Amino acid sequence: MPQEPTELVRDLTEPQRRAVLHVDGPLLVLAAAGSGKTRVITRRVARLVALGIPGWSILALTFTNKAAGEMRDRVNALLGEGSRASRGLTLTTFHALGARLLRKYAPLGAVPGLKGDFTIYDASDQQALVKKVLEGLQMSAGNWSPRSVLSAISAAKNDLLDAAAYARSAGGYYEQQIARVFESYERALRAAGAVDFDDLLVLTARMLRTDARVRAEVQARWRYLLIDEYQDTNRAQFEIARLIAGEGAQSGGPALPAELEPAGPNICVVGDPDQAIYGWRGADIENILDFEKHYPGAEVIALGENFRSTAPILGAADSLIRRNRRRKHKDLFTSRPGGDPVEIVVTQDEHHEARVVCDWLRSHSLAETAGGLAWRDMAVFYRTNALSRVIEEQLRSGGIPYVIARGTAFYEREEVRNALAYLRVIANQADDISLLRIINTPARGIGKASLDRVIEAATARGLPVFSLLREPGTVKDLSARACSAVRAFVALIDGLTGHGAFMGADVPASLAELVERAIRDSGLEALYRQQAGASGAASDEDRLANLSELVSSAAEFEQKYDPASDPALDGAGASTPPLLAMLRAYLESVALVADADTVDPERGSVTLMTLHAAKGLEFRAVAMIGLEEGLLPHARSLENEHAMEEERRLCFVGITRAMRRLLITHAKYRSARGFAERTMPSRFLDELPPEHCTRRDLARDGFIDDGPEAAPAPSAGRGRDSGPPGPFPPGSLVRHPQFGVGKVLAVSRGPGARARVEFREAGVKTLVLEYAGLKQVGEARGRA
């Protein structure tokens, strides 16, 4: 039997309890950081189920797959082992929900021009497609950077404008040109049987709006809707939520007694305006601020008490976020006294910063101190992914286990992308972008010239490239050699699919086998094996290892895959061969991984991630690096007050992830694009309360602050464990007896230390400090 509802609220605060006990009608939970939000939503879902509401009528939308999985685990734990009641709960992300609804309803014609077997294009696929489109329109990729074109298209989509609507609203020449690309891009996507990430939301919203039958079906099924991180929803997501929530249990009949009057849609949203950090991708904070306007009669519950962080950490967070002007003030409070101050440390450069962070992590580890922390309790946050590298190197050399939360990193590797491209062609032969990626990888005699002829023929006839490959004889001027190479390629694909039947003695029977065969039969394996053998380079060994890891991931997916819950196999899709359906589901799951999905607390490692990926997580000890003007706040936000406030919220999110200890660092010099530059401390550092922070300056380049004549400052003591630093910090000017004046690019440390110096006349040289006879000249201004 399900647990008594009273069990579910016993240990909660009053507002938490109210939120958990709410059943019907709209509910807004304003959950401050660390206020037990996850607890509240999982309890509420468990309670709905305990009340007898069937699991299949509950839809919960989270920001990442991982959050969805955790929620499922916690709900199951609350309802007791083996509870059947939670079965059928739909716990997923907006994007995965969109994919699922489109797979189910597109085959029924609910989305014009889209079939159910679509491929999901990621950013680099989109880029490749836009380049192709620009070429087709004779617009040079030089003047029209695919990047900016795509961001304009994405912004339009997030605003629910389709190509035609965008074209109508396009004002100037630039926008009109973008509109042309937009239209052509959409056509190319559909022709390739593909959707981009934005489409997963936009097409879903449009389908729900225009197709009354789909809308009715969805509304009839999901009677209870819950949305987490609502402050980060965009227009399309708002629309999807609104359309699924419907009007509530409207009777449509004669007036009912007040107590039976429908309470409105059963939509519960949870979020915190102070943690809105996705404005740049169209998220609209107004969605949460205006919730009561959109859903009249909504109950509003504020969770303010913080159960996560110590008072100094919370004090720092509060003092920072108060600086935002566009904000409804709310008090953050904790009843837990004590706690160590927030440590703010200035380091010499990013390498020094990395050492300080590693030392700090180690000093808190279980091995070092009684009552210390496990590695998995610690995390390092940074504003941009590029900052992770130096930290990684230091952690690796220091023997500290770590994982990087970058969900797509594995799937972005060249060899993995190639293997996936084969699978995508198998799953959808209209997918030109994937086809062009692998048709001559490894080289099989279909070179650029031949390919251009095939593409030309395909374009002329308005057909996918693959269909031309099936009759190479009809392609004008295609050499006999190329023809036979093309036939061999088609035979390769047909061999893997059993000519589309996915059946037969010579055809793979399982997904893992299909992936393995694709890698082997295509020659990818041989390609990397040959390279690995020839050069002996470790990276090519890695590539082979990554390919076999891909096979394992397919095998793992296969274990968990349940055809009964595959929306693509409903109704119109029922005749799809099971292996093909599984392959498509696998490719979809690969396309929709989030960075945070890779966070695995079981692995016993320090977690490295961007501040964005950190949202929703907590760690006992957190180090935040790179608190510098131009980094956090990011350079792209300096001019714009809204963007600046979002940066501040991002910093706030980082601080509030920390439960017990927080280290914030700023490097005095940091190299970007190969040049070390002097930095400025982040303005956010000035906004932290002195009474809750300790500040230490471990940088030691006194001669720069004090002029070229002054001696270097004395040793900084702590944090330098690998010998004396190079005496010339990156960025400084030096004189070499032979090469003259140059700018120091990088310095290595320890015995035999070298410096890379860019000389005005002689170019870049690497010099051993001991012998080079370099003399300090002064601080560089700009480039040498």
Add this chain to the structure above:
DNA sequence: GTTGCCAAGTTTTTT
């Protein structure tokens, strides 16, 4: 057709 080298541009954050 294939391979390897050089030049240029390049970066925020993510589903």
Add this chain to the structure above:
DNA sequence: ACTTGGCAAC
């Protein structure tokens, strides 16, 4: 620094 695209040599 690091990738990507173009071009020349094989």
